[in-house]
Amino acid sequence: MASVPPRRLSIGNFRPRTFDEIIGQTTAIARLRKFLDGARNGLVVPPHMIFHGPPGVGKTSAARVFAREALGDRLERDFSEMNPWDDRSPNAIYRLFELSRTPPAGGAPFRIVHIDEAEALTPESQVSLRPALEREESYSVYILSVNELDRLAKPVQSRCVVLEFRPLEPQDMRLALSLALQRTPFQLDDTVLESIVERSQGVPREAIKHLLEEGGARHSVPQPRSSESSG
Ligand SMILES: Nc1ncnc2c1ncn2[C@@H]1O[C@H](COP(=O)(O)OP(=O)(O)OP(=O)(O)O)[C@@H](O)[C@H]1O
Ligand SMILES: [Mg+2]
Secondary structure, rough: OOOOOOOOHHEEEEEOOOHOOOOOOOOHHHHHHHHHHHHHHHHOOOOOOOEEEEOOOOOHHHHHHHHHHHHHHHHHHHEEEOOOOOOOOOOOHHHHHHHHHOOOOEEEEEEEEOOOOHHHHHHHHHHHHHHHHHHHHHOOOEEEEEHHHHHHHHHHHHOEEEEEOOOOOOHHHHHHHHHHHHOOOOOHHHHHHHHHHHHHHHHHHHHHHHHHHHHHOOOOOOOOOHHHHOO
């Protein structure tokens, strides 16, 4: 029987799965929870949103948790992401608009589209996005993640609510790090953890990279004893 390689840790293992696992970002998360309550109460659709902040502080994580909470078992069908490496030509954006005009199946009120690094959309693609953001035309809630707000056209900005995502304070970073540590077999002493907090400058993605570097260099997978391996 082929042997199964041991499961290895990588940054993807630390993706928050619930709002509670997104550390810091309290203002943004509180507003997302309110929009969800509004959607659940049935009278309002969440607004289009811009998640603005530096890389690695939880924007994509929050977009995915929000979609999971809002759509539940419709997630697979009604949530889509457009990444920088996807086709983001004006034509591709126009196809999104066409989709937005079609009601979701089963009478669902809306679908959710997350566009990552939206500021990298060309000006032409940003123009093509505008009709999709017009509520009368659209059954989609758009989330645009950006590092630089100024690069988004003003008409796009003004059709969205802006949620700010910020670098974490040191005490929040300690919490994020201790939660991440619990998902590893590592034991790292406080001086190492404190140096990670310092080096990562409030960016959890950086902290997790350092955690894997420090822990991975100190720990190894227990090897089977030679009598067991020779069978
Ligand atoms: N606020 C946070 N709380 C807990 N973990 C976080 C947080 N922010 C980021 N992380 C960790 O960093 C990883 C990357 O975060 P994420 O992809 O959400 O960043 P981003 O803000 O979308 O970055 P980018 O601007 O580069 O797209 C997450 O999978 C998670 O492990
Ligand atoms: Mg992202």
